[in-house]
Amino acid sequence: MNKPQTFAPATLQDALDTAGGAINLLRSSQLGTTIFPGIPAEFTNWRDEQRAWKDSVALLEQTYHMTEVYVRGADALEFMSRLSTNRHDNFTTMRAKQVVMCGPDGRMISDAVVFREEDDFMRVVGPPTAANWVEFNATKTDLNVTTTRDENFIRPRARRDVFRFQVQGPNALPLMQEVTDGTLPDIKFFHMGAFKIAGRDVRAVRHGMAGTPGFEVYGDWADQAAVREAVERVGAKYKLRKAGSVTYGTAAQESGWMPRPLPAIYETDDMAEYRAWIPAQSFEAAGSLGGSYISDKIADYYVEPYEVGYGSLVNFDHDFIGRAALEELKLNQKRRKMTLIWNNDDVFRVLKNSLRTDGPRTKFISLPVPMYSSFQADQVLSGGKPVGVSNWMSYSSNAGAVLSTALMDIEHAVVGNEVTLLWGEPDSRRSTVEEHELTEIRATIAPVPYYDKTIKKD
Known part of the structure; x- marks a missing residue:
């Protein structure tokens, strides 16, 4: 007797057709929060690892996941x-x-x-x-x-072309000056420089977080052991802490960067050729959509450059894909990126109720990264009415609270106002999400970035 043949999707479009559309595909994915491969979750503890980029210097690993x-x-x-x-x-x-x-x-x-x-x-x-x-x-x-x-190290292998890490925090500059034995050039913001560490040739781009200069260092894969040893040895003098994978996942929060938005590729005819090109094993096909913001239109989860703070990166002096649409969108902006500071009393209440055995549970808040899907979208309310969507969240030891980056309706994007975040995933189809009841968490609107991200003049 012949066994029935099963159809294995080959492309993203195949996966969409099999699932019955993007919402069904992404809302049914069992993929959980982002995994940063290649390093331990914590080298010491994530609380002090977070504080290092504000108080001393942190080494943030980028070799394996990008x-x-x-x-x-x-x-x-x-x-x-x-x-x-x-x-x-x-x-x-x-x-x-x-x-x-x-x-x-x-x-x-x-x-x-x-x-x-x-x-x-x-x-x-x-x-x-x-x-x-x-x-x-x-x-x-x-x-x-x-x-x-x-490719990244989600599938481990022997080597990559280069190793890559950042050193960030108020002690980053003196650490780099010492470990380079005077070969560190004066590098302007987002410029690159070539120099030596432990006699090995490396390069770095200058940027920064938490208001201080930082460096993204990279070099030949074969040289990384010597370079790392030198940075860690000299770094001990400057209270260097290596950030583990769970800490790395929080690094964007205080600076207000919104990592990895849901790509706007899933439904329009002009993206059909692209959907037929992307394999079904891609992140775009495997990623999960989660949270309390519910819409049957996948486009409602997309973002525009202006609303996520990239207006200064849009320049109309050249032709590029999406130019005509962006000229129109610039005149019709509806949302603005803001920080939400979650109420600690509400967070503690949700944590307590998520562990109860005598009644309905709330959705667990995992610290320091509460996100439980690839693409998170939680409804933000004011007076019971929808006023925004929270997209990226983590606990900040420097702020002493859970922060989230949200896209707020412009008329409600007022610093100091209190709003309510709806926490949980109604009618979840994913086994990675426990049975729970929706609950509300109060939050206060704050600026974005929460801390000044960079110093661009020196």
């Missing part, structure tokens, strides 16, 4: 210019840019950091959503470019 795509060719700059909203006429070699990439409708597909090392060579570093979009467009362009992918 996907890199190398863009090579005489037209590399023009190619990236067509894909991203950013100004590129000032993108000289040995500079880096945080680039924003949108679909034809002007809604975000991804952001990433691009390192221009040579005239004809760029590294695109970020989530797989960025890598996939770059690679796809490279297959369609008439420009002289090729791409090579250096």
